[in-house]
Amino acid sequence: MNDVILQLDSVSKSFEGKVILNSLDLEIRRNEFITLLGPSGCGKTTTLRIIGGFEKPDEGRVLFEGTDITGFPPDKRNVNTVFQKYSLFPHMSVEENIAFGLKLKKKSGQYIKDKIGYALKLVNMDGYESRKPDSLSGGQQQRVAIARAIVNEPKVLLLDEPLGALDLKLRHEMQRELIKIKKEVGITFIYVTHDQEEALTMSDRIVVMNKGLVQQMGTSKSIYDEPQNAFVADFIGDSNIIDGIMKADRLVQIQGVPIPCVDTGFGKDELVDVVIRPEDLEITAPETGYLTGRVISVIFKGAYYEIKVRAGAYDWSIQDVNPAPVGSMVGLSILPDNIQIMHKPHSEDAQAVREEE
Amino acid sequence: MVRKVKSGNLFHGISGLKNLLSRCYIGLIVLFLYAPILVLIVLSFNRSRSRVTWGGFTLEWYGQLFSNRQIMDALVTTLVLAFLSALIATVIGVLAALGIHAMRQRNYQIMMIFTNIPILNADIVTGISLMLWFVHFMPLGFGSVLIAHITFNIPYVILSVMPKIRQMNVSLYEAARDLGANAVYGFFRVILPQLLSGIVSGFFMAFTMSMDDFVITYFTKGAGVSTLSTMIYGEIRKGIKPEMYALSTIIFVTMFLILLAVNYWPEKKPAVREEQRF
Numbered sequence: 001m002n003d004v005i006l007q008l009d010s011v012s013k014s015f016e017g018k019v020i021l022n023s024l025d026l027e028i029r030r031n032e033f034i035t036l037l038g039p040s041g042c043g044k045t046t047t048l049r050i051i052g053g054f055e056k057p058d059e060g061r062v063l064f065e066g067t068d069i070t071g072f073p074p075d076k077r078n079v080n081t082v083f084q085k086y087s088l089f090p091h092m093s094v095e096e097n098i099a100f101g102l103k104l105k106k107k108s109g110q111y112i113k114d115k116i117g118y119a120l121k122l123v124n125m126d127g128y129e130s131r132k133p134d135s136l137s138g139g140q141q142q143r144v145a146i147a148r149a150i151v152n153e154p155k156v157l158l159l160d161e162p163l164g165a166l167d168l169k170l171r172h173e174m175q176r177e178l179i180k181i182k183k184e185v186g187i188t189f190i191y192v193t194h195d196q197e198e199a200l201t202m203s204d205r206i207v208v209m210n211k212g213l214v215q216q217m218g219t220s221k222s223i224y225d226e227p228q229n230a231f232v233a234d235f236i237g238d239s240n241i242i243d244g245i246m247k248a249d250r251l252v253q254i255q256g257v258p259i260p261c262v263d264t265g266f267g268k269d270e271l272v273d274v275v276i277r278p279e280d281l282e283i284t285a286p287e288t289g290y291l292t293g294r295v296i297s298v299i300f301k302g303a304y305y306e307i308k309v310r311a312g313a314y315d316w317s318i319q320d321v322n323p324a325p326v327g328s329m330v331g332l333s334i335l336p337d338n339i340q341i342m343h344k345p346h347s348e349d350a351q352a353v354r355e356e357e
Numbered sequence: 358m359v360r361k362v363k364s365g366n367l368f369h370g371i372s373g374l375k376n377l378l379s380r381c382y383i384g385l386i387v388l389f390l391y392a393p394i395l396v397l398i399v400l401s402f403n404r405s406r407s408r409v410t411w412g413g414f415t416l417e418w419y420g421q422l423f424s425n426r427q428i429m430d431a432l433v434t435t436l437v438l439a440f441l442s443a444l445i446a447t448v449i450g451v452l453a454a455l456g457i458h459a460m461r462q463r464n465y466q467i468m469m470i471f472t473n474i475p476i477l478n479a480d481i482v483t484g485i486s487l488m489l490w491f492v493h494f495m496p497l498g499f500g501s502v503l504i505a506h507i508t509f510n511i512p513y514v515i516l517s518v519m520p521k522i523r524q525m526n527v528s529l530y531e532a533a534r535d536l537g538a539n540a541v542y543g544f545f546r547v548i549l550p551q552l553l554s555g556i557v558s559g560f561f562m563a564f565t566m567s568m569d570d571f572v573i574t575y576f577t578k579g580a581g582v583s584t585l586s587t588m589i590y591g592e593i594r595k596g597i598k599p600e601m602y603a604l605s606t607i608i609f610v611t612m613f614l615i616l617l618a619v620n621y622w623p624e625k626k627p628a629v630r631e632e633q634r635f
Contacts, residue, residue: 054531074534087532091550101536152536 003030005188006051006156011060013046013212020046022212023060028156028190033182035191035199038209039235044192047209048158051190052081065155079156080149084164086141088133094120094144095129101152119147122181139170146181156188163198175201196236200224208232229342233275240281240316244274244341252341255312259290259334263341273342278319280338283307289331291316295324394609401602418603425600431588432604434499435568438584442506443563449507450514450563451556455548457515458522469519472512483509484576497579505577506570510563517562521555561619565612 008026012019021043028034036044049055050062053074062070069077080101088097095116102112120126123143133141142162149157159178163171179202182189193199199206200220208215208223208231216228227233230241245253246266252259254274266272286292293311300323307318309330316332324330401419405412422428457468475483487508491501529551533543549556571586578587585608589601 052531052535054534073539074531075537075539079535081532081535083528083532085526085528087526087528089529089532089547089550100533100538104537104542148536 004028005030005065006190007063008047008050009061009063011047011050011057011062013043013050013055013057020212021050021057024212024214026207026214028188029205031186031188032204033179033189033191033202034205034207035193035203036207036209037193037196037199037235038215039194041211042209043212044194044209045160048081048160048190048192051156052079052158053077078154079158080152080154081158081160082142082145082149082162084161086133086138086145088141088144088148090133093130093132094125094136097133097144098148098151100148105152115151116147119151122150122184123147124177138165139174142166142174143177146178150181150185150187154187156190159189159191161193162191164193164195171198178202200236208235210235225340227275227340227342229345230273230275233273233340233342238278238317238319240276240278240314242274242276242314244272246270246272246341250336252339255291255314257290259339260336261339261341262336263339266341266343271344273344275340275342276334276338278306278317279304280334281316281318281320282333283309283318283320283322283324284331284333286329286331289333291332292329293332295326295328295330298323298326397602398606398609401599401606403599403602406599418599422600422603422607427583428585428588428600428604431583431585434582435584435586438499438503438506439564439567442503442510442567443560446507446510446563447514447556447560450511450559451518451552453511454515454518454522458519472515475509475512476516480570480572481576484573487573488576491577497577499578499582502574502578502582502584505573506567509570509573510566513562513566514556514559517559518552518555521552525551558619561615565615568608568612 004027006028008024010023010025011021012023013021020041024043024047026047036047038044046055050057053069053072053076057070060070061068064078074081088094089100092100098116098119099112102115107115116129117126120128123146125140125143125147128136128140128144133144136144142165146162162178163174166174175198178189191199191202200223203220205218206220206223207217210231216223216232218226223232224236227236227239233239233241242254246263246268247253247258248268249264249266250261252261252263252272252274283289291311293309293316295307296310296315297308299306301319304319304321305323307320307324309316309318309332311332318332400408402414402416403412404415404417457465457472460468484505487501487505488497491497491504495501525548529547530543533547534540538546569586570584571590574584575587575590578584583591585604589604592598592601
């Protein structure tokens, strides 16, 4: 079951004294769609470039199907990359671009022709064979870049923020197509992005990174619902993050009010971070909520209203389909399931997470 | 309404005058730049040896020019020298530009200053210093002139290739490697085509600089080697012969054609692209 195709074994990398990757361990399974997600400078692109062979790690190994490929140049690796800036060869036609890798592999003319036809159909670009890259739109160029990588039948496809330069609507369309292409060709996708929504939509598994460290690894749902630390909670979606004290198992005290939750195993009176998603908070009458506060702003966001409620020194962010009058006193209520309790950072690694806030 | 039309006319009148003046200005500049050359070309077809009377059309001077061994030898030397020095300088210059581009910011700037110095440096200084250097290590002759020309040509190649390198998307090379190309194949198949227009114009610039040079050549050539410029200089001391007009005309026309070629080279491709778009 645990079929690992690619493994990073305590990989470290620094540029000019700045640590980019700090002893990173990562296992990528065959045929999964894995996304490296994090803010810029978190080391996600460096990780991808190390896998592609464009950077050499200072320490650690890269294993491909059990073979150490750390010292291999890019042309000796069974992976292909879709670059952020498309990087199509401007002096070659679409067809010549796609044939580039196949010609190097000395494939027959008929084979190359068939492959080009197949790949262009796959990315919805048939009929564009003889066009030059700069006569194509950004989205079309990116499709050609994907076709150019896929025809080589790599075992792993690396995608470096491939949709970063496209507008929102096109990006959503390409996300759906990438999932379709992934299903069709059945290879491992390693995807790099800083867009959490993109990551949540497409990935089988997400690796959240910050400051060269893996913060959390898991399915979209587990990362969204159960962030393991404040950084992940803050980076994935909107969150209210507030200090709390564990009074007992399944009871956390927030702003002096004990509130039932589902977490156990914390020390009594331990200081913790509490994460509550804005859509999980419910506005009630002042007397029925756990907390009371005054509505300080209401912003219409289309599908919901974003409401800020000041309770004590903390401004709670709430998403609700109904607005509340600004200036009124309201109560806030929450189901025990929707409260996430996290240990306060105590190690240096965990501290790196905190600094980000 | 009427006033509006009137002021429109007035405005039209002023702008017409402005237009006329600017045309005259341009005309004057062109006249001063090209009239002497035009006179030279006309004189090269003048049967009379006099510089002030027109004795009828003739190709006699051209004939004499091509049967003059001394001039023909100098022409061959000049062309071989220009071609070889431009070619070698282009190879060295392209590699140097790629290397300099890969340097960190500080070293990059230092190297670009080093590149600019030979261009700004007075030819007489370059010529004398190269001569002093050469006499210690080798006999002055074709070899020393060639090395001198390569030396002063390299910066021109670097300067015309560098903007192309800066424009180039560096991940193109990585994309080529990613698709299975080794370093050499990636360089020739992907990098070089991106730089081609810069390389070609660098080559032609080096070629013309070499053909054009007198001072540095004069100091480094030694006895027995003559390029056109040093040969003409020697001849002029004995008095100007009409063959020289013919020779100068040929040089001018050749340079003019090369200039046209260099200017139209990069523009060919976008035109083709434009066609394909529709």
